[in-house]
Amino acid sequence: IHNVIGAVASMRRMIGLSREYARRRVAFGKLLKDHPLHMQTLARMEVQARGAFLLLMEIVRLLGLVETNLASEEDRLLLRLLIPVAKLYTGKQASAVAIEGMESFGGQGYMEDTGLPVLVRDTLVLSIWEGTTNILSLDVLRSLSKSRGQVMAVFFTTAQKKLELASSCAELAPAVKRTRDAVRSLAQFTQEAGARGAVTMELAARDFSYSLARIYTGALLIEHAARPGASPTDVAAARRWCNQELCPVAMESGNSGYQAEEALTNSALVYEGCPASSRL
Numbered sequence: 001i002h003n004v005i006g007a008v009a010s011m012r013r014m015i016g017l018s019r020e021y022a023r024r025r026v027a028f029g030k031l032l033k034d035h036p037l038h039m040q041t042l043a044r045m046e047v048q049a050r051g052a053f054l055l056l057m058e059i060v061r062l063l064g065l066v067e068t069n070l071a072s073e074e075d076r077l078l079l080r081l082l083i084p085v086a087k088l089y090t091g092k093q094a095s096a097v098a099i100e101g102m103e104s105f106g107g108q109g110y111m112e113d114t115g116l117p118v119l120v121r122d123t124l125v126l127s128i129w130e131g132t133t134n135i136l137s138l139d140v141l142r143s144l145s146k147s148r149g150q151v152m153a154v155f156f157t158t159a160q161k162k163l164e165l166a167s168s169c170a171e172l173a174p175a176v177k178r179t180r181d182a183v184r185s186l187a188q189f190t191q192e193a194g195a196r197g198a199v200t201m202e203l204a205a206r207d208f209s210y211s212l213a214r215i216y217t218g219a220l221l222i223e224h225a226a227r228p229g230a231s232p233t234d235v236a237a238a239r240r241w242c243n244q245e246l247c248p249v250a251m252e253s254g255n256s257g258y259q260a261e262e263a264l265t266n267s268a269l270v271y272e273g274c275p276a277s278s279r280l
Contacts, residue, residue, distance in 0.1 A: 003091065003129070004052075004055070004059065005056060010122065011045070011098075014097055021104065038104070051237070052093050055090065055213070058216075077147055077150055078154050080143050081154075089210060090126075091127035141202070156187055162219040165222075165226050171225075174242070175242035182211070196258075204258045214244065214246045214247070
């Protein structure tokens with residue numbers, strides 16, 4: 001959870017710096033903030049940060065229930081699943097936002113005395129310590145195995161409940177539909193993958209974890225945008241988040257990307273023409 005806090009904080013810091021720089025830097029005769037393309041880039045970063053923040057707050061809510069002995073068994077199962085999912089996904093989000101943010105400063109972003117390279121380096125380590133992306137993806141699979149699939153049942157039920165809160169909001173209807181479709185695709189993949197063997201699930205582990213993160217974050221953004229007093233940008237953030245591929249594991253499965261022979265092809269691609277031993 002500490003790692004997720006660091007990821008969200010680093011995104012917010014980089015976006016804040018990039019936003020302020022856009023008010024001062026002139027390019028092609030006008031401020032960066034007046035260039036639609038530049039603001040599109042910053043807006044995409046903002047959507048990532050908002051999604052990561054809500055995922056963090058959901059974990060904090062569940063942890064609070066556990067620590068005060070108010071958590072149900074479903075709450076405990078959901079927390080067990082979401083912790084590795086959030087850590088691995090927000091680490092990747094923060095890395096992408098940090099690199100994009102550094103680029104928004106042009107050459108200044110590369111200068112050591114601006115402090116930006118330090119921020120980038122501190123952010124990139126978030127995907128390494130306390131478990132790399134692949135290690136945590138395997139931990140997600142372990143949570144499924146140890147709970148005998150119960151964590152997924154809780155995940156699907158909770159996500160659907162959050163989507164129900166926005167059922168009467170016309171502005172969010174496209175986002176709700178896309179998220180529900182993604183939930184169905186993920187449920188179908190989970191059911192089918194169980195009969196394919198361990199190799200299939202290991203090959204799919206990273207995409208599976210990404211799918212969990214994107215779907216649940218989408219549900220959280222939709223829930224947030226459906227509340228009374230939500231701003232137009234809350235709705236925009238939810239819709240934009242849900243416009244991405246929410247269930248990459250189902251898409252790749254449809255492309256036969258997790259078949260056992262693909263593991264052999266992966267090794268062949270990496271080591272073709274490479275000597276058995278090397279001095280590197």
